[in-house]
Amino acid sequence: MVLSSVLGFPRIGANREIKKAVEAYWAGKTSAEDLQKVAAEVRKTSWTSVKNHRVDFVPSGEFSLYDHVLDHSAAFNVIPQRYVGLGLTPLDVYFAMGRGRQSEGVDVPASEMKKWFDSNYHYVVPELSEETDLKLIYNKALEEFKEAKEAGITTRPVVLGPVSFLVLGKSAKSAQPGFRPISLLPKLIPVYKQLLSELKAAGAEWVQIDEPILALDSAAALEKEYTASFTELAPVSPKIMLTTYFSRLDSNVRFIAKLPVAGLHIDLDRAPDQLTEVANAVKNTPIVLSLGLVSGRNIWKTDFGAAIKLAQTAIDILGAGRVIVATSSSLLHTPVTLASENKLTAEQKDWFSFALEKAEEVAVIAAVLSGSQDASVTAALEANRVSINKRREFEKNSDDTVRKRVAAITPDQLNRKSPFPVRKETQAKHLNLPKFPTTTIGSFPQTKEIRQARAKFNKGELTKEEYETFIKKEIEHVVRFQESIDLDILVHGEPERNDMVQYFGELLNGFVFTQNAWVQSYGSRYVRPPIIVSDVSRPGPMTVKWSSYAQSLTKKPMKGMLTGPVTILNWSFPRADISREMQSKQLALALRDEVIDLENAGIHAIQVDEPAIREGLPLRRADWDGYLEWAVDSFKLATAGVTDQLQTHSHFCYSDFDDIFPSIQRLDADVISIEASKSDMKLLNTFKHYGYSNQIGPGVYDIHSPRVPGDQEIKDRLQAMLSILPDSLVFVNPDCGLKTRGWKETEASLKNLVAGAKWARQNY
Numbered sequence: 221m222v223l224s225s226v227l228g229f230p231r232i233g234a235n236r237e238i239k240k241a242v243e244a245y246w247a248g249k250t251s252a253e254d255l256q257k258v259a260a261e262v263r264k265t266s267w268t269s270v271k272n273h274r275v276d277f278v279p280s281g282e283f284s285l286y287d288h289v290l291d292h293s294a295a296f297n298v299i300p301q302r303y304v305g306l307g308l309t310p311l312d313v314y315f316a317m318g319r320g321r322q323s324e325g326v327d328v329p330a331s332e333m334k335k336w337f338d339s340n341y342h343y344v345v346p347e348l349s350e351e352t353d354l355k356l357i358y359n360k361a362l363e364e365f366k367e368a369k370e371a372g373i374t375t376r377p378v379v380l381g382p383v384s385f386l387v388l389g390k391s392a393k394s395a396q397p398g399f400r401p402i403s404l405l406p407k408l409i410p411v412y413k414q415l416l417s418e419l420k421a422a423g424a425e426w427v428q429i430d431e432p433i434l435a436l437d438s439a440a441a442l443e444k445e446y447t448a449s450f451t452e453l454a455p456v457s458p459k460i461m462l463t464t465y466f467s468r469l470d471s472n473v474r475f476i477a478k479l480p481v482a483g484l485h486i487d488l489d490r491a492p493d494q495l496t497e498v499a500n501a502v503k504n505t506p507i508v509l510s511l512g513l514v515s516g517r518n519i520w521k522t523d524f525g526a527a528i529k530l531a532q533t534a535i536d537i538l539g540a541g542r543v544i545v546a547t548s549s550s551l552l553h554t555p556v557t558l559a560s561e562n563k564l565t566a567e568q569k570d571w572f573s574f575a576l577e578k579a580e581e582v583a584v585i586a587a588v589l590s591g592s593q594d595a596s597v598t599a600a601l602e603a604n605r606v607s608i609n610k611r612r613e614f615e616k617n618s619d620d621t622v623r624k625r626v627a628a629i630t631p632d633q634l635n636r637k638s639p640f641p642v643r644k645e646t647q648a649k650h651l652n653l654p655k656f657p658t659t660t661i662g663s664f665p666q667t668k669e670i671r672q673a674r675a676k677f678n679k680g681e682l683t684k685e686e687y688e689t690f691i692k693k694e695i696e697h698v699v700r701f702q703e704s705i706d707l708d709i710l711v712h713g714e715p716e717r718n719d720m721v722q723y724f725g726e727l728l729n730g731f732v733f734t735q736n737a738w739v740q741s742y743g744s745r746y747v748r749p750p751i752i753v754s755d756v757s758r759p760g761p762m763t764v765k766w767s768s769y770a771q772s773l774t775k776k777p778m779k780g781m782l783t784g785p786v787t788i789l790n791w792s793f794p795r796a797d798i799s800r801e802m803q804s805k806q807l808a809l810a811l812r813d814e815v816i817d818l819e820n821a822g823i824h825a826i827q828v829d830e831p832a833i834r835e836g837l838p839l840r841r842a843d844w845d846g847y848l849e850w851a852v853d854s855f856k857l858a859t860a861g862v863t864d865q866l867q868t869h870s871h872f873c874y875s876d877f878d879d880i881f882p883s884i885q886r887l888d889a890d891v892i893s894i895e896a897s898k899s900d901m902k903l904l905n906t907f908k909h910y911g912y913s914n915q916i917g918p919g920v921y922d923i924h925s926p927r928v929p930g931d932q933e934i935k936d937r938l939q940a941m942l943s944i945l946p947d948s949l950v951f952v953n954p955d956c957g958l959k960t961r962g963w964k965e966t967e968a969s970l971k972n973l974v975a976g977a978k979w980a981r982q983n984y
């Protein structure tokens with residue numbers, strides 16, 4: 221018998237119940253009790269629907285009101301001092317840690333968030349120190365296991381493993397220099413012992429312990445910690461399914477196979493090639509191998525034929541009794557169900573599987589491998605064969621023009637006509653900018669009025685003409701404001717954009733959009749990534765109308781604004797049939813045409829945002845060079861088609877450049893803007909250290925809060941920056957776009973920013 225399993229389920233609820241309930245609670249519109257009621261309903265619905273698809277191992281305990289890493293911190297008493305003693309309930313402490321709190325005399329900032337491996341999900345970083353008093357204050361896994369049991373469903377509880385929990389954490393500010401979070405392991409193991417033995421006592425047969433760190437290079441140095449942890453935990457725990465995902469085990473498999481666990485899960489969606497090696501490594505142990513065959517990261521229907529073949533390899537080595545068919549990772553990164561999509565065509569719908577459909581996939585694949593003759597299984601297998609064939613047929617419709625263009629890319633197309641120092645001269649004459657030029661990152665406040673107008677236009681309540689007139693008025697307002705405060709390089713403000721990726725996806729060939737395919741980004745923030753389904757091309761200009769209208773209003777240089785190829789790719793569901801590199805290059809060619817059109821329309825500077833270039837970095841260092849090569853080439857391809865006098869800008873919201881610095885230099889953007897107000901000046905030292913040669917605008921204030929930076933504060937910051945960077949290379953700008961801000965603070969902050977730059981011009 222081959223069993224089936226799902227590693228985790230989306231938390232939002234089929235109708236976004238959790239998002240709505242959590243936000244209503246924050247707004248003070250509902251009680252904690254009501255919130256918990258909604259949460260219990262959503263959990264029950266998820267368990268029931270996964271179970272109804274005949275999945276053997278149904279997950280519990282991974283549900284979260286905000287973030288699962290934060291759940292562990294709260295349960296283990298990893299609560300920074302600043303959240304203690306504020307007179308808040310445990311639930312409010314939990315939310316305060318996630319998102320900060322400003323109310324009734326309480327004013328605490330949120331904890332730091334970080335990207336969850338290479339996904340667009342963000343987790344709340346545990347803060348650890350010698351003082352951390354680790355103890356189990358709430359056994360969430362146990363409570364939800366019991367809750368499911370009462371509902372008649374036996375689940376396999378999920379917990380994040382002790383080593384990954386500590387490695388994902390960071391040293392608290394109060395920690396001694398040199399403190400390493402992993403040094404807390406001996407204190408954390410007793411907490412896990414208690415957690416796991418309580419689960420065992422409650423009747424849990426299995427527990428899924430997630431140790432995603434095991435699929436990273438860094439695990440190689442943690443053999444001792446892993447061995448110690450699992451040697452202590454195994455005797456008191458339910459059977460342990462040690463779970464890895466998003467990458468491959470590589471040489472770590474040597475010690476992993478020796479751990480005293482009952483099962484090991486590997487990701488065969490990301491790393492199918494590891495199967496034989498891992499299966500052979502566990503062959504002479506009692507370990508059951510869980511095969512992550514159904515992608516937890518993408519939305520394409522699983523090819524049953526291919527999955528069955530791969531599983532057969534494992535069965536040949538281990539026997540059917542030691543193989544489980546599973547999702548590759550938690551389904552957290554996929555939308556709930558295809559059933560709520562009414563606008564996709566029948567043909568398109570047939571290509572995809574969302575979380576619920578994936579639950580059915582694991583069950584069917586396992587049934588086939590178990591030799592089931594059940595009519596519904598045979599029918600599902602046949603239906604899958606038909607669907608996959610149809611999709612394969614569709615994939616043959618490649619766009620020859622696009623394919624030929626990609627094949628014909630030359631190194632020449634990647635490089636500007638002259639090197640940066642020459643361009644700098646040309647641009648200085650052409651743009652006539654003062655020293656320390658001021659600019660913004662692109663968007664201005666997306667007000668309620670703007671969102672309402674777009675909603676009305678989408679519902680047909682505004683005509684295209686009425687909507688465009690409205691947008692033009694917004695642009696004019698933004699331009700006049702920037703002129704009035706004397707900014708140097710202006711933007712049009714991006715009022716026409718619903719989202720920096722969706723906007724372009726809707727104007728390009730090759731994308732489809734969903735109505736309900738929400739995926740958690742962080743907390744109650746969900747995104748709806750577009751899906752790339754075929755070759756990408758640009759039917760016509762996408763932004764030229766707006767940028768040239770904005771330019772027509774002013775004599776100051778207008779900066780065109782585009783989202784970069786790597787970011788569009790990373791924030792979409794990509795195709796699975798061609799490489800990411802190919803998709804990125806197709807996007808780059810489409811953007812290249814837009815960039816050239818913008819220059820021809822009289823635009824003087826163009827910014828191509830690539831905030832996701834770092835997030836797309838592969839998890840294994842051995843894969844970095846290959847990725848960075850095509851990612852940087854894509855940016856260059858998009859931006860290098862212009863004359864020397866056009867100033868190219870790029871923007872990144874992050875600042876950890878240390879390990880990819882040469883690639884940032886190789887982008888060869890004339891100006892880059894980066895997040896710098898929250899991080900200390902360490903980052904600028906990196907630029908200095910490597911002798912970064914092009915222009916750079918380190919953000920002088922944080923746009924993520926409504927707080928207005930005083931003008932002295934901005935001067936201080938500029939002073940600090942100018943003590944590190946050469947005067948001739950510095951631009952002055954905020955950290956990121958202003959779309960989430962209100963006008964009031966935007967006006968005040970930007971005025972202070974301009975004042976700061978003017979002060980610097982006089983003093984440097």
Ligand code: GLN
Pocket residue numbers: 661662663664720781829831871872873956957958959
């Ligand atoms: N140009 C975009 C904006 O200003 C950049 C957004 C981003 O970096 N995430 O909103």
Ligand code: ZN
Pocket residue numbers: 661831871872873955956957
């Ligand atoms: Zn940004």
